[in-house]
Amino acid sequence: MNHASHAHPLPFWRKYIFSMDHKVIGVQYAVTSLLFLFFGFGLISLLRWQLAFPSQPVPFIGQFFNDTQMVGGIMLPEFYNQLGAMHGTIMVFLGVVPLAVGGFGNYLVPLQVGAPDMAFPKLNMMSYWVYFIGGIVMLCSFFVPAGAAQSGWTSYPPLSDVAPLGQTVWLIGMVFLITSSLLGSVNFIVTIVQLRAQGLTFFKMPFFVWAQFVTSFLLLLAFPPLEAASVMQLMDRLAGTSFFLPSGLVVGGQPLAHTGGGNPLLWQHLFWFLAHPEVYVLILPALGIVAEIIANNTRKPIYGYKVMVFATIFLGFMSFVVWAHHMFLTNMGTSMSSFFQITTMIISIPSVVILTALILSLWGGSIRFNTPMLFAVAFLPMFGIGGLTGLPLGLTASDIHLHDTYYVIGHFHYVVAPGTIFALFAGIYFWFPKVTGRKLSEFLGKLHFWPSFIFINGIFMPMFILGLAGVSRRLYSPEYAHAQAVQPLNVFISYCAWGLGLAQIPFILNFVISLFAGKKVDSNPWESTTLEWQTTSPPPHENFEHEPVVLHGPYEYSVPGQKKDFLPQNMREN
Amino acid sequence: MSKYYGWGLPFNASANGAAIDRLIYGIHGIMFVLFIGWLTFLVYTLIRFRARPGHQAAYKVHHFKAPTYLEVSVALIEVLLLVGFSFPIMNHVKNQFPNEAGALKIHVVAEQFAWNIHYPGADGVFGKTRQDLMGSDNPVGLDPSDPHAADDIVTINQLHIPVNKPIIINLTSKDVIHSFFLPVMRVKQDAIPGDLIPLWMEANKTGDFEIACAQLCGLGHYRMRGFFSIHTQEDFDKWLKDNAPAPAAAPVAPAV
Numbered sequence: 001m002n003h004a005s006h007a008h009p010l011p012f013w014r015k016y017i018f019s020m021d022h023k024v025i026g027v028q029y030a031v032t033s034l035l036f037l038f039f040g041f042g043l044i045s046l047l048r049w050q051l052a053f054p055s056q057p058v059p060f061i062g063q064f065f066n067d068t069q070m071v072g073g074i075m076l077p078e079f080y081n082q083l084g085a086m087h088g089t090i091m092v093f094l095g096v097v098p099l100a101v102g103g104f105g106n107y108l109v110p111l112q113v114g115a116p117d118m119a120f121p122k123l124n125m126m127s128y129w130v131y132f133i134g135g136i137v138m139l140c141s142f143f144v145p146a147g148a149a150q151s152g153w154t155s156y157p158p159l160s161d162v163a164p165l166g167q168t169v170w171l172i173g174m175v176f177l178i179t180s181s182l183l184g185s186v187n188f189i190v191t192i193v194q195l196r197a198q199g200l201t202f203f204k205m206p207f208f209v210w211a212q213f214v215t216s217f218l219l220l221l222a223f224p225p226l227e228a229a230s231v232m233q234l235m236d237r238l239a240g241t242s243f244f245l246p247s248g249l250v251v252g253g254q255p256l257a258h259t260g261g262g263n264p265l266l267w268q269h270l271f272w273f274l275a276h277p278e279v280y281v282l283i284l285p286a287l288g289i290v291a292e293i294i295a296n297n298t299r300k301p302i303y304g305y306k307v308m309v310f311a312t313i314f315l316g317f318m319s320f321v322v323w324a325h326h327m328f329l330t331n332m333g334t335s336m337s338s339f340f341q342i343t344t345m346i347i348s349i350p351s352v353v354i355l356t357a358l359i360l361s362l363w364g365g366s367i368r369f370n371t372p373m374l375f376a377v378a379f380l381p382m383f384g385i386g387g388l389t390g391l392p393l394g395l396t397a398s399d400i401h402l403h404d405t406y407y408v409i410g411h412f413h414y415v416v417a418p419g420t421i422f423a424l425f426a427g428i429y430f431w432f433p434k435v436t437g438r439k440l441s442e443f444l445g446k447l448h449f450w451p452s453f454i455f456i457n458g459i460f461m462p463m464f465i466l467g468l469a470g471v472s473r474r475l476y477s478p479e480y481a482h483a484q485a486v487q488p489l490n491v492f493i494s495y496c497a498w499g500l501g502l503a504q505i506p507f508i509l510n511f512v513i514s515l516f517a518g519k520k521v522d523s524n525p526w527e528s529t530t531l532e533w534q535t536t537s538p539p540p541h542e543n544f545e546h547e548p549v550v551l552h553g554p555y556e557y558s559v560p561g562q563k564k565d566f567l568p569q570n571m572r573e574n
Numbered sequence: 575m576s577k578y579y580g581w582g583l584p585f586n587a588s589a590n591g592a593a594i595d596r597l598i599y600g601i602h603g604i605m606f607v608l609f610i611g612w613l614t615f616l617v618y619t620l621i622r623f624r625a626r627p628g629h630q631a632a633y634k635v636h637h638f639k640a641p642t643y644l645e646v647s648v649a650l651i652e653v654l655l656l657v658g659f660s661f662p663i664m665n666h667v668k669n670q671f672p673n674e675a676g677a678l679k680i681h682v683v684a685e686q687f688a689w690n691i692h693y694p695g696a697d698g699v700f701g702k703t704r705q706d707l708m709g710s711d712n713p714v715g716l717d718p719s720d721p722h723a724a725d726d727i728v729t730i731n732q733l734h735i736p737v738n739k740p741i742i743i744n745l746t747s748k749d750v751i752h753s754f755f756l757p758v759m760r761v762k763q764d765a766i767p768g769d770l771i772p773l774w775m776e777a778n779k780t781g782d783f784e785i786a787c788a789q790l791c792g793l794g795h796y797r798m799r800g801f802f803s804i805h806t807q808e809d810f811d812k813w814l815k816d817n818a819p820a821p822a823a824a825p826v827a828p829a830v
C-alpha cells in the first residue's frame with residue numbers, strides 16, 4: 001500500500017498520534033477507553049457512598065466538590081443523578097464499545113484476516129479522533145453551570161428537554177460518539193469483505209471476526225435513528241421545536257411556553273431502536289474474545305462453529321425487533337406487547353445456542369488455566385445469569401413488578417460487567433504479548449482475577465433481591481418503606497464495589513510493570529492457530545512480511561498425526 | 575412497616591397479585607434449576623478435562639444430543655410461560671376492565687414531585703379540569719364554575735380506596751414521565767404527559783402502604799412518595815365524608 005513510509009520513517013506525531021496504522025489506532029482506542037472505564041467506575045463508586053450511607057458526608061474526597069455538587073461533603077440529588085447518568089453513558093459509549101470494537105476490533109480484525117491494514121486508514125484515524133472529541137465534550141459537561149446530564153443515560157423527554165445545560169452538552173457529545181461508531185463500522189465491513197487473505201473464506205474466519213462483522217452491521221443500522229433523535233432533542237432544547245413535547249405541559253406550576261403536539265414516546269422508540277442492538281454490540285465482541293481463548297486453551301476446535309456463526313447472524317437480525325420490550329409499561333396494547341414478548345423469547349434461543357456451544361467446547365479438551373482462560377471461563381456462568389434473568393423481564397406480566405427496579409440493573413450488569421468486562425480482561429491478558437512482545441505476570445493476573453470474581457458477584461447478586469423487593473433504580477435515598485427493609489444489602493453492595501476497585505490495583509501494576517519489564521516472549525506464546533500469531537510481536541507496519549495464504553480453518557488444534565498440537569491457518573500439514 | 579416488606583416480593587394486597595407472584599417465583603425456580611444444571615456440568619467438565627501430564631485433547635468434537643433437547647425444552651418452557659401465564663395475565667389486567675357502574679373511579683395526575691388524586695365525589699362525576707387553572711392551591715386545575723366540581727375531592731399524595739371493590743384509575747402527568755407504582759398491588763404504570771392511561775385493580779386486604787415513583791423524574795424522584803390506604807367500605811365512606819368539601823366553599827382546598 002503506502003510503500004513510501006518504509007523509506008522515510010514518519011515523524012513521531014504521525015506515527016503515534018495522528019497515525020493511520022490500525023494497530024496504533026487500536027492501542028489508542030484501548031488505552032483511552034480503559035481510562036474512561038476506570039473513570040466511569042469511579043463515578044459509580046462515589047454514588048455508592050450515598051446509597052450505603054444516605055446523606056452522610058463523603059469522607060475526605062467530599063471537600064473537593066463545589067456546592068452545586070456537595071454541601072459540606074453531603075451529595076446533592078442533582079449531583080447523584082449526574083453520577084448515575086454519566087456512569088451509564090461513559091461505560092456504554094466511551095468505555096465498552098470503544099474498547100471492544102475500536103480497541104480489540106481495530107487491532108485484531110486486519111491481523112486475523114491477513115490484511116495489511118483497515119480498508120480506509122484515514123477514516124479509521126478520523127473515527128478515533130471524533131470519538132476522542134466526543135469523550136472530551138462529555139467530560140467537560142461536568143463543568144458547565146448546573147453540571148452534567150442528569151436525566152439518565154436514556155434521556156427520556158420531557159425531563160431531558162427541560163433539563164439544565166448539561167443535557168445539551170451530552171447531546172453534542174453523543175452526536176460525535178455516534179458519528180465515530182458509524183465511520184468505524186463502515187470500515188470494518190469493507191475490510192472483512194474485501195481484504196481477507198488469499199484462501200480465507202468466510203467460514204474459515206475466526207469467530208471473533210464474525211462477531212465484529214455482525215456488530216458492525218448493528219452499529220451501521222442502529223445508530224442513525226439515535227443520531228436523528230439526538231438532533232431532534234437538541235432542536236427541542238435550542239430551536240423551540242417540540243418533537244417530544246405534548247401540548248399543555250405545566251412544569252413547576254408554570255405552563256411551559258412551547259408549541260406542543262409532540263410525543264415523548266417517539267424518543268423512547270428511537271432510543272431503544274438503537275439501544276437494544278447496542279446491547280449486542282456490547283456482548284458479541286465479548287463472545288468472540290471468549291471463543292478464541294477457549295479454543296486456544298482447550299487445545300481443540302470449538303464446538304459447533306458454524307452453528308455459532310448462524311446463531312450470531314440470527315441474533316443480529318432479531319435484535320432489531322425487540323426494542324419495545326423496554327417500554328412494556330408505556331401502555332402499549334396487548335397485541336403490541338405480545339409481539340415484543342414473542343420476539344424477546346425468540347432472541348433468547350440463539351443466545352442459549354452460543355453459550356451452550358462455548359460450554360460444550362470445553363468437553364474433551366486439555367484445559368490450561370492461565371489468566372485469560374480464568375476470565376473467559378468465569379464469563380460463562382455469569383453471562384448465563386445475565387441471560388436467564390432477562391426472562392422475567394421479557395414477560396410483560398412479571399415485568400410489571402420488576403420494571404425499573406434494581407432487578408434490571410442486576411440483569412444487564414451481569415451481561416455487561418461480569419460478562420463483557422470479564423471477557424475484555426481476558427482479551428487484554430491474551431493479546432498483550434502480541435501488542436508488546438511481553439507477557440503480563442500470571443501471579444498478578446490471578447491476584448486480579450480472584451478478588452474481582454468474588455466482589456463483582458457481591459455487587460450484582462444482591463441487586464436481584466433489591467429488585468424483587470421493589471426498590472427502584474436511580475433513587476437518591478432509600479426513603480420508601482420497602483427500600484428501608486433491604487437497606488443493609490446496599491451497604492454490602494457498596495463495600496463490594498469499593499473492594500472491586502481495590503482489586504484493580506494488581507491489574508494496573510501488572511499493566512504498567514509488564515509494559516517495561518514483563519517477560520519477553522516469542523511471537524506465538526499461546527501456541528495459537530490464527531493469523532495474528534503468525535507474525536512478529538508487535539507486528540511490523542503492514543502486518544506480515546509476506547501476505548499469508550490461508551489453508552485451514554481457525555481452530556485446528558490437536559490434529560491427529562501432527563507434530564505439534566496446533567496447526568496455524570497458513571501452515572502446511574507435516 | 576417491615577411486616578409488609580423484606581427480602582423477596584412485598585406483601586400482596588391485590589386480587590391480581592397472586593398470579594403475578596406465582597409467575598415470578600415460578601420463573602425463578604426454572605432459572606435456578608437450569609443454572610445449577612449448567613454450573614454442575616461446567617465444573618465437572620473443567621475438572622475432568624484439566625490439562626495434566628498424559629492427558630490429550632480430542633480433535634474430533636464429541637457430538638451431544640442433549641443440547642438439542644435442552645434447546646427444545648427451553649423453547650417449550652418459553653411458549654408455556656407466554657401462552658399459559660403472561661398473555662392471560664396481561665389480557666386480564668389490560669383488557670378486562672370491571673364494569674364502571676360497580677367500580678370506584680379515580681384520576682391520578684402526577685407532577686414533580688407529588689401525586690394528585692382526584693375523586694369525583696358524591697355525584698360520581700368528575701368536575702372539569704383546565705390546565706390554565708392549575709396552581710399550588712388547585713393542583714388538578716378543577717374548574718369551580720362546573721357544578722360537578724363542587725363535591726370533588728382532591729388530595730395530594732393521599733390515595734384511599736375501599737377493599738374488595740374494583741378501582742379504575744385514569745393516570746396522567748402534568749410535566750415529565752413518572753411511573754405510578756403500588757408495590758403491594760403489583761401495579762406499575764408509566765404516567766405520560768399528553769396521555770390519559772386507564773388501569774384497574776382490586777384490593778383484597780386492608781392496610782396502610784405507599785405509592786412510589788418508579789421512573790426518574792428529576793431531583794426529587796426519590797421522595798415522590800405517597801400514602802396509600804386500603805380501608806373497609808365503612809371506613810372508606812367515613813373518609814369520603816370527612817374529606818368532602820364544605821358545601822359553599824368555592825375554591826377546592828387540597829387535603830394534604
Ligand code: HEM
Binds near residue numbers: 044
Ligand atoms: C463493574 C462495575 C460496575 C458497577 C459497580 C456498576 C454499578 C451501577 C449501579 C449501582 C447503577 C445504578 C445507579 C442508580 O441506581 O442510580 C448502574 C447503572 C448503570 N450502569 Fe453500571 N456498574 C458497573 C459497570 C457497568 C458497565 C460495564 C456498564 C456498561 C457497559 C454499565 C452501564 C450502566 C448503565 C447503562 C446504567 C444505568 C444508568 C442510568 O440509570 O441512567 N455499568 N451501574
Ligand SMILES: [Cu+2]
Binds near residue numbers: 686753787791
Ligand atoms: Cu415521579
Ligand SMILES: [Cu+2]
Binds near residue numbers: 752789790791796798
Ligand atoms: Cu420519579
